[in-house]
Structures are given as structure tokens and as C-alpha cells.
Amino acid sequence: MASAALQVAMRLDIAERLSNGPRPVADLARDTGVQPDGLYRVLRALASLGIFDETAPRTFALTPPAELLRKGPGRLGDGIEFITDPLHFQTYAEAMHSVQTGKPAGEKVVGMPLFEYLAKTPAWSASFNNAMTAFSANVMPAVLKVYDFSGIGTLVDVAGGHGHVLTSVLREYPQMHGVLFDLDHVTAGSAPLLAASGVGDRVRTESGDFFKAVPAGGDAYIMKHIIHDWDDDRAVAILTSIRKALEGKPQGRVILLEAVLASDNRPDFGKLLDLEMLLLPGGRERTAEEFAALFTRAGFTLTNVVPTESMLSVVEGRIQ
Secondary structure, eight states, X not given: OHHHHHHHHHHTTHHHHTTTSOEEHHHHHHHHTSOHHHHHHHHHHHHHTTSSEEEETTEEEOOHHHHTTSOSTTOOHHHHHHHTXXXXXXXXXXXXXXXXXXXXHHHHHHSSOHHHHHHHOHHHHHHHHHHHHXXXXXXXXXXXXXXXXXXXXXXXXXXXXXXXXXXHHHHHOTTOEEEEXXXXXXXXXXXHHHHHHSOGGGEEEEEOOTTTOOOSOOSEEEEESOGGGSOHHHHHHHHHHHHHHTTTOTTOEEEEEEOBOOSSSSOOHHHHHHHHHHHTTSOOOBOHHHHHHHHHHHTEEEEEEEEOSSSOEEEEEEEO
């Protein structure tokens, strides 16, 4: 119920519309073309959860959580709109399919693997890429605070989306160059971010299939929330492509930005995200021991797991 209410608020840009101060529901409904009674009841429910504040009868204002619903770097709006969209509702309604068959429920819902659907559905692809860019903007300051990227001449961002991870690192390391690698339809959307980054002259883009090969010439290869999209065999195939590209570089490393699951019962958002992986792409979240096993199969040794202030850790592997 809360997710459905959030989706309404996101699609109507309610947080943006309240950015200059409290407004009556009647005004918000008029601006968005919806019925005021239904909108009031949605916002009242969200206010009871701490999202928005009914400061006067039928008048709402932002709260700190509602402020995060706005879109752009440092906020969560793009991710919230993505995770509460109708496709997620349809997919989670089919959770039993994944439990019974071991196959992603998302494939049953859309009739094809998730990433094929992304390539064929521009609107959902844009929502996905915006969500991933916003997530990167929240994660990268925490990563840069605790992990040392020095000594890397060329950093290859594998499945790097629109390039936020790569450009964040390059801004901190002025001597470093980068390669942004992803599918054609993804890298095609990277130009605005690269142009605005201030480091675009040190980045080149390449496209291809990471199961077959990744760009050669990197000193290190980074992936944020990519390995968790895949089962163990396909994750090893990606890592093996990177290991081949690092041939002849004894100091070569692979850097994963991933959730690392706790082995006990403590609260762990990664264990909820693991259900997203089960139901949509068919991947999984992993423990440190499971990452070590993947690395060994692909010719790497797990050398470091560095927690960050975000929900992701830096998982580093070096050539065996």
C-alpha cells in the first residue's frame, strides 16, 4: 500500500511541487489533473508514515524523507519511482513462480529476459538508467572516502551505464583515464553526463557483450551492482572476460561495488534486494565467502572487502 501511494506521489512530482513550501491539495490536484479527494487520501496515508506533513487541513509540506523523493543527485526520487512502478507490482505478484521454478518471475510477466525488455522498452530503460545514475550519485562519495584508486592508469567501467561511477573516480584522480563500456543503447545516452562531468576528455566509450569480451588495456575494471544481476555461472563468465583483458598485468584488479550479505539475522537491506534479483534478472546478492568462490573460479583472489557508509561495499580481487 505504501509503495502504491509512493508511486502516485512520484508520477505526479508532488515533492517537486512542494519544494517552495506547503500547498493545498486542491492546488496540487488542479496542477496534476487528478481528483482532489483521492490525492488527499494518498498524501494523508504517506504523511502518517512520515512522508509529507499535513501542516493544516488538506495542506501538505515536505518532511526530510519527502525531500529525498525529489529527483537528481543526492536524492532518491528516480530510484523510488523505478522500484514502485507497475512492473514491480506485477512481478512480485508472481513470486511463487520463481520459488517453484528457479526462474525469474519477471520473464513470465514480460515474456523475455529483463535486459532484453530494457533494450526494447525505451521508457522503462530510461527509468532504469535514471535510477542507477541516482543510486551511483549516493554511493560514490562513500566509496571514494574509503577506497584508494591510486596507481590505476586506465579504469574500465564495465556495464557502466551513463558513466557516473567512472566520472566520479576520474574527478578525484586527475591523471587517470577511463573507458565506459556498455550496450549500444545505453552508451548512447551517456553523452550529456560525460559532457557535464568535466572529465569527458579523459573518457572513451565502447560497446559490446561482456560475456564475450571487455575492452583491453585497463589496469583495473570496476562494476557497480552488475555481478548481482547474474547467477554464479554467468557472473564467472563476466569475471573471466575481465581476467583475460588483464593478461600480462600482474597488478591488475577487479573492483566490485556490491552489497555483502551478513551471515546472521541482523537487519540487512541486501537480503531484501536479493529478492529483487531473484524475481527480476535472476541474479543474487552474496556473502564475502561467495564472492571469494566466484573470484577463484575466474582466476582472481579476493584481497579486500571494504564496507562503506552506503549499503554497498568495495569487493576487490587481484590476479592469482
